[in-house]
Amino acid sequence: MAFFKKKPVTIILVFIAILQILLFYYYKVSVDREYRAAKADLSSQAFMLTSNIEERASIVKGVSSFVQTVGFGADPDVINQYLSTAYHSTNHLMNLVIAPGGIIRYLYPIEGNTAILNKSLLLEPKLSTPGLIEETIRSRTITVDGPRLLAQGEYGMVIRQALFNNNSFEGIVSVTLRINDIISHFLGSNSKVYITGKDHAYLFGTHMEDKGTLISIPIRFYNQNWLINTRLSPSVKWNALISVLLVDFAFLSIIASVLYYLTRQRRFNRELEQVVNIRTRDLRISERLYEKLAYYDSLTEIPNRRFFMDEFDRLLKEADPAHTFTLFFFDLNRFKEINDTLGHSAGDRVIRTLARRIHKASLPCRLFARTGGDEFVMLFQDLPREQIPQMAEQLSAIAAKPLIIAGTHLNLSTSIGISLYPEHSTTKEDLLKYADMSMYQAKATDGKGYYLFDDQLKEKLQQKTLIAKYLHSALENREFLLHYQPQVHAATGDVVGLEALIRWNHPEKGLLPPGYFITAVEEAGLMTQLTDWVIHEVCRQLAAWKREGLQILRTSVNISNSWFYNRNLIPMLMSIFDHYGLTPDCLEFEITESTALLEEHYPLLQQMRDRGIIVSVDDFGTKYSSLNYLKHFPVSKIKIDRTFITGIGQSSIDETIIKSIVYVASQLGFDLIAEGVESREQTDFLLTHGCEHVQGFLFYRPLPACEIGPLLKRPELAMKAGSSMMEECNRAIE
Secondary structure, rough: OOOHHHHHHHHHHHHHHHHHHHHHHHHHHHHHHHHHHHHHHHHHHHHHHHHHHHHHHHHHHHHHHOOOOOOOOHHHHHHHHHHHHHOOOOOOOOOEEEEEEEOEEEEEOOOHHHHOHHHOOOOOOHHHOHHHHHHHHHHOOOOEEEEOOOOOOOEEEEEEEEEEEOOOOEEEEEEEEEHHHHHHHHOOOOOOOOOEEEOOOOEEEEOOOOOOOOEEEEEEEEEEEEEEEEEEEEHHHHHHHHHHHHHHHHHHHHHHHHHHHHHHHHHHHHHHHHHHHHHHHHHHHHHHHHHHHHHHHHOOEEEHHHHHHHHHHHHHHHHHOOOOOOEEEEEEOOOHHHHOOOOOOOHHHHHHHHHHHHHHOOOOOEEEEEEEEOEEEEEHHHHHHHHHHHHHHHHHHHOOOEEOOEEEEOOOOOEEEEEEOOOOOOOOOHHHHHHHHHHHHHHHOOOOOOOEEOHHHHHHHHHHHHHHHHHHHHHHHEEEEEEEEEEOOOOOOEEEEEEEEEEEEEEOEEEHHHHHHHHHHHOOOOOHHHHHHHHHHHHHHHHHHHHHOOOOOEEEEEEEHHHHOOHHHHHHHHHHHHOOOOOOHHEEEEEEEEHHOHHHHHEEEEHHHHOOOOOOEEOOOOOOOOHHHHOOOOOEEEOHHHOOOOOOOOOOHHHHHHHHHHHHHHHHHOOEEEEEEOOHHHHHHHHOOOEEEEEEOOOOOEEEHOOOOOOOOOOOHHHHHHHHHHHHHHHHOO
């Protein structure tokens, strides 16, 4: 290294000299490699040419053997037939000739070759090169005549063989080839190869200009000595030279760059030292900023989820066995409505204000952080259990203080979920999960606005986990089955329809109703797959009843919102109906009122109604201002929710709502049915006010398919079974 610093120019000059020698050697090697490659390619073409000429010579041998077998005096038709067969057995032949005594008697094909028919090879000079017929007879071997101008006027080559009987000359057989066929087929139309005699006289091929290095390979066969030639293009040397010069230029550029680098190195080192000092200072500032961005929420400037999880984990690891922690997980109720109505900027102001209020309240917490959206966590250490309700109420009171955002008075409220360490768990993940579940339980429970995790909620979580564990295999193992609840005419008791209700024959829990697993199915993303199975199973069962000659009643199937996002939904349904031989009106699709309110589904619902598929609104009257929206629903039927039915005889409001629904449905032409009918009083009220079709335990419980069959045989049997079932259900209700 020290020597390099002292004499860098000397070292560089020596390197350049060695480089030039190596590049010149590389140039010579490259040109020599191209020469050898061209020569190898020429050798392969020479081999191909001689092989193909030998192949044509074998035809002469075959004709000779034929003539020696049958003799020149054989039936001409036999000889001509053989020549035709031999001619068509290969390609690129001009003709085949048999010349008894040297006179061309047999020729195929005649067309184009009449100029030589019945001519003597021994007397006609145009038929051969002078002296070559005599050489063919004298040598008694195959000879090649040409290339030359043939008597037919084309440029070609003749392969001949003389035939003898003992030592007596009997005749000659020959094959004629066109030179153009040899060029196009044997050498290739784009070949840059040409053939010369051994004296370099041009015979045929692509004659090139005398540029570049000549490459020749001798070809010897029979009586011919040829040279196959090509030329190595001058561009090959130029290309090799250009590549060498490019490499040379690249290396010289590198050397120039190195020299430039050496001249500026000292100056650069001085400047680098100054820059490093500045950057080091900036880096310290950036590290502090990165730490703030990584561990603190940019909107509220309080710790974020990452900071909370790291600190929570540290506290749990360092905690003494006697220490306890209380985790609050809370969010704002109806925060989405604030974002949707006032905008996200207003929502951000609400989050900032809430975080500032809680921070200023100086609650005795170890950690307070925002985990995302409107969700916050708060960790208390050694908080007495009896003070937990007081602390939760204090937090709720802080959030409930009046707030004015964008000129709007907001009354905020929170739902708080609470979990305890070590009582509920010793891991941060479980504690967060339990607190999160408790928060949603607090939302579902009217009252104090907070919920402390307990064994009931833990059992619910375990049950949910167990159900989710078996869900994927349940479809594969055919553990789902359908029960059917009859729908009846309240006045006559006649069965007028069915509703398909899914059940899960759980391997550990037994037969489970949908309330136990539908939520888990939706969370697992299996709702669409399960709905498809239900539709297929209902259609299969209806087709089976049809084959048994039973009455086919319209059967309703509950459809989730996610199922409507299937592609090719209508063609899929029609193909299912065609497969089972059913009409579209045999099924009724029940959708929730929330789904019916989504205008994006209206075109699809309209297509279903146009195809004769019945669509009804399930649980009608439980969402929004239903009567105002009813006229816009592209459906054919509505089902009055059981929450209103239970109010008959107890709530005048529920009775008024039922009357309104019945009246509006009749005016708009909708079919109507009431679910959850469990008493005669409810039935009489519905009949009095025009709702004739009902469904409920008063008439039938959901039944397996095998018990539905008898109800479809005879109306009187159905009525008898219905009366029996009504009595049983009345006793169960009482």
